[in-house]
Amino acid sequence: MIKKEMIAMLLAGGQGSRLGVLTSKMAKPAVAFGGKYRIIDFPLSNCINSGVDTVGVLTQYQPLRLNAHIGIGIPWDLDRNVGGVTVLPPYEKSGNSEWYTGTANAIYQNIEYMQQYNAEYVLILSGDHIYKMDYELMLNYHKEHDADITIACMPVPIEEASRFGVVLTDDENRITEFEEKPEHPRSNLASMGIYIFKWSVLKDALIKLKDQKQCDFGKHIIPYCHEKNDRIFAYEYNGYWKDVGTLGSYWEANMELIDLIPVFNLYEEFWKIYTNNDILPPQYISDKSVINRSIISEGCDIRGEVYNSVIGVGVTIGEGAVIRDSIIMQNTVIKDNAYIEKSIIAENVVIGQGTRVGIGPEVESKLDKKIYAFGLATIGENSVIPNNVTIGKNTAISGVTEESDYPNRTLGSGEYIIKAGEM
Amino acid sequence: MRAIGIILAGGNNNKMKELSYKRAIAAMPVAGSYRAIDFALSNMSNSNIQKVAVLTQYNAKSLNEHLSSSKWWDFGRKQGGLYVFTPSITADNGFWYRGTADSIWQNIKFLKNSHEPYVVIAAGDGIYKLDYNKVLEYHIKKKADITVVCKDMPQETDITRFGLVKMNEDSRIVEFEEKPMASDSRTVSAGIYIIRRRQLIELIEKCAEEERHDFVNDILVRYKNIKRIYGYKLDNYWSNISTVEAYYKTNMDFLKPEIRNYFFKQYPDIYSKVDDMPPAKYNPGSNIKNSLVSSGCIINGQVENSVLFKKAYIGNNCVIKNSIILNNVYIGDNTYIENCIVESHDTIKANERYVGENGQIKIVVEKNERIGL
Numbered sequence: 001m002i003k004k005e006m007i008a009m010l011l012a013g014g015q016g017s018r019l020g021v022l023t024s025k026m027a028k029p030a031v032a033f034g035g036k037y038r039i040i041d042f043p044l045s046n047c048i049n050s051g052v053d054t055v056g057v058l059t060q061y062q063p064l065r066l067n068a069h070i071g072i073g074i075p076w077d078l079d080r081n082v083g084g085v086t087v088l089p090p091y092e093k094s095g096n097s098e099w100y101t102g103t104a105n106a107i108y109q110n111i112e113y114m115q116q117y118n119a120e121y122v123l124i125l126s127g128d129h130i131y132k133m134d135y136e137l138m139l140n141y142h143k144e145h146d147a148d149i150t151i152a153c154m155p156v157p158i159e160e161a162s163r164f165g166v167v168l169t170d171d172e173n174r175i176t177e178f179e180e181k182p183e184h185p186r187s188n189l190a191s192m193g194i195y196i197f198k199w200s201v202l203k204d205a206l207i208k209l210k211d212q213k214q215c216d217f218g219k220h221i222i223p224y225c226h227e228k229n230d231r232i233f234a235y236e237y238n239g240y241w242k243d244v245g246t247l248g249s250y251w252e253a254n255m256e257l258i259d260l261i262p263v264f265n266l267y268e269e270f271w272k273i274y275t276n277n278d279i280l281p282p283q284y285i286s287d288k289s290v291i292n293r294s295i296i297s298e299g300c301d302i303r304g305e306v307y308n309s310v311i312g313v314g315v316t317i318g319e320g321a322v323i324r325d326s327i328i329m330q331n332t333v334i335k336d337n338a339y340i341e342k343s344i345i346a347e348n349v350v351i352g353q354g355t356r357v358g359i360g361p362e363v364e365s366k367l368d369k370k371i372y373a374f375g376l377a378t379i380g381e382n383s384v385i386p387n388n389v390t391i392g393k394n395t396a397i398s399g400v401t402e403e404s405d406y407p408n409r410t411l412g413s414g415e416y417i418i419k420a421g422e423m
Numbered sequence: 424m425r426a427i428g429i430i431l432a433g434g435n436n437n438k439m440k441e442l443s444y445k446r447a448i449a450a451m452p453v454a455g456s457y458r459a460i461d462f463a464l465s466n467m468s469n470s471n472i473q474k475v476a477v478l479t480q481y482n483a484k485s486l487n488e489h490l491s492s493s494k495w496w497d498f499g500r501k502q503g504g505l506y507v508f509t510p511s512i513t514a515d516n517g518f519w520y521r522g523t524a525d526s527i528w529q530n531i532k533f534l535k536n537s538h539e540p541y542v543v544i545a546a547g548d549g550i551y552k553l554d555y556n557k558v559l560e561y562h563i564k565k566k567a568d569i570t571v572v573c574k575d576m577p578q579e580t581d582i583t584r585f586g587l588v589k590m591n592e593d594s595r596i597v598e599f600e601e602k603p604m605a606s607d608s609r610t611v612s613a614g615i616y617i618i619r620r621r622q623l624i625e626l627i628e629k630c631a632e633e634e635r636h637d638f639v640n641d642i643l644v645r646y647k648n649i650k651r652i653y654g655y656k657l658d659n660y661w662s663n664i665s666t667v668e669a670y671y672k673t674n675m676d677f678l679k680p681e682i683r684n685y686f687f688k689q690y691p692d693i694y695s696k697v698d699d700m701p702p703a704k705y706n707p708g709s710n711i712k713n714s715l716v717s718s719g720c721i722i723n724g725q726v727e728n729s730v731l732f733k734k735a736y737i738g739n740n741c742v743i744k745n746s747i748i749l750n751n752v753y754i755g756d757n758t759y760i761e762n763c764i765v766e767s768h769d770t771i772k773a774n775e776r777y778v779g780e781n782g783q784i785k786i787v788v789e790k791n792e793r794i795g796l
Contacts, residue, residue: 282456283715291709296702
């Protein structure tokens with residue numbers, strides 16, 4: 001007989017289109033974070049650290065990297081005889097086959113997966129936040145309040161509350177009203193998109209709303225349950241929680257890690273974050289390098305200068321190269337005398353000798369001024385940048401580029417190069 | 424591969440000085456992120472040997488912790504697996520391992536219950552990469568009874584701590600001397616042997632009957648004229664870490680680009696237990712030159728020509744030169760360390776000075792209380 005008290009369902013199917021070229025070939029939860037990690041490592045590690053050993057990961061958009069990363073869950077101790085991690089892509093059914101059309105629809109399509117564990121509670125998580133949270137405490141709270149649904153919420157500055165779904169509560173923390181991105185918020189308690197459901201309540205709602213188009217937790221399931229007077233409680237969380245939905249917030253969250261004593265501390269023994277390490281050797285720092293205020297991961301070979309930056313595993317930085325205020329991901333090669341400033345450079349990129357990135361005035365992006373903003377130069381994975389070119393701010397590059405792509409050896413601020421098939 | 428593996432990891436010697444107090448040599452940390460035994464284990468795994476026994480005796484705590492799961496080296500299959508054998512008292516035996524041959528004899532069932540025709544025996548303190556399949560091919564081609572992997576050592580190394588061999592033109596070993604006072608040969612045994620399983624059982628049982636316990640003296644040296652014992656020359660890097668000087672030098676070798684490239688970049692990889700440390704952190708004031716830094720380190724001071732193992736904390740204004748800082752060491756502000764090996768889990772106070780003088784390597788063991796952090 002299989003019995004789990006609580007299982008988790010981790011929504012990892014979204015593209016995260018506001019991360020631009022970073023997510024053109026991988027789902028947002030697979031994007032690298034903090035040097036050696038990927039975003040999904042945080043909720044997965046939270047699960048195992050909270051004693052939740054059964055996790056269904058719902059994938060849909062570009063799942064290859066995510067699948068390879070998760071494997072059978074060994075790094076998170078989620079390789080279990082019973083339970084463990086299971087990757088759940090959409091699948092063909094007799095009759096109405098469909099993609100996952102919404103968060104709740106994705107969960108609905110996996111009712112059988114959840115059913116087999118006889119869980120009393122189901123934890124719904126999303127794969128795109130950076131935080132450490134003990135879901136067991138939240139479950140205890142859920143039980144104490146005899147809740148049908150508990151929603152993790154955190155206080156945000158009232159002026160920012162209009163970006164979130166906010167909740168109004170009574171004295172007991174029972175939620176009385178929901179407001180989705182209100183213009184004039186009456187509360188600063190924002191929903192974090194983390195829910196604990198009584199399985200019976202969730203199952204009933206999913207089935208009742210199975211014909212709802214693009215069925216979504218925030219828009220459909222929670223309002224439905226609220227309407228039929230289910231006991232919905234807010235669980236207040238006051239730790240570090242960061243939505244890395246935009247290039248700006250993604251860059252900022254990475255940069256916070258290099259503070260002398262970071263608010264989000266990865267160096268604590270307690271509550272470790274686990275990841276799939278395929279590169280083990282130590283990093284080598286040559287006699288010509290200068291490193292200040294940075295974090296650098298395993299297997300790097302650093303011969304240049306690195307300031308205020310986050311460097312992923314297996315990165316090579318050539319002699320005379322200077323990296324400032326940037327994020328460089330796994331296995332990227334920065335050749336000699338390159339200069340990189342305030343840039344996000346994804347995995348397996350090659351930056352040519354003497355090339356300068358992030359130089360120029362602030363000009364709005366011609367590709368998408370909402371995505372490529374914050375003065376960042378963003379280079380997608382597997383890109384190649386030739387020698388001795390200059391690339392401006394708010395730029396986007398994806399694909400193997402050649403000198404001919406850079407008139408006057410320059411890509412001005414706000415410009416972009418997206419090679420065919422790379423979008 | 425048609426062989427099982429045995430790793431001899433029981434050994435220790437006083438040449439490791441204080442470093443041996445805590446652990447068997449096979450468990451010594453090497454090259455920042457590894458332990459010595461990872462090299463033999465990874466070689467076995469990469470040679471498709473599926474069943475490996477690690478024979479251990481001396482202070483095996485560190486080693487057992489390291490071998491807590493066999494999945495890091497990709498053992499732990501239904502076929503085969505990783506076995507750790509420590510001495511145990513049984514109805515007919517109450518001894519510790521009295522020698523290498525005895526350690527195999529006490530686990531002779533492991534040999535008898537296997538069906539693979541060959542056995543690879545390797546020491547746990549060698550730092551090298553080797554495809555044992557190539558040695559086996561050679562072994563079969565030479566119709567050898569035992570093949571001993573050998574290495575020509577450069578002039579400057581002290582070879583009196585090794586077994587020295589002399590071979591004839593056919594590579595058959597005609598002389599084998601264990602730790603001689605003087606010798607004109609520069610070829611040493613690397614402590615890696617291939618032998619047919621039935622042959623090994625026979626020799627080990629004979630040894631036991633005669634109350635002999637040492638594999639080298641009582642089998643290799645004693646049988647060298649009776650059995651066909653061949654030498655297989657190793658061309659690539661090989662180093663044995665079982666003295667303080669050799670241990671220090673081996674670690675420092677990894678500062679050379681060609682050695683790093685050979686071990687870290689070229690196929691096949693060396694595996695180790697994953698520790699889940701965050702990336703190394705360089706705070707303002709850090710100044711690193713020609714050094715290896717492992718994950719989990721936090722550096723506030725100056726580090727030069729050194730190897731930092733995992734989770735070292737280097738305080739403000741510290742100077743670390745030509746030194747090896749083992750796992751989980753805390754070094755307080757303004758401390759000066761040169762030509763030292765700092766033992767793992769050490770806590771070193773601020774404003775201290777440790778220097779290995781006159782070309783000697785100083786071993787620093789400091790167990791102060793760690794406050795904060």
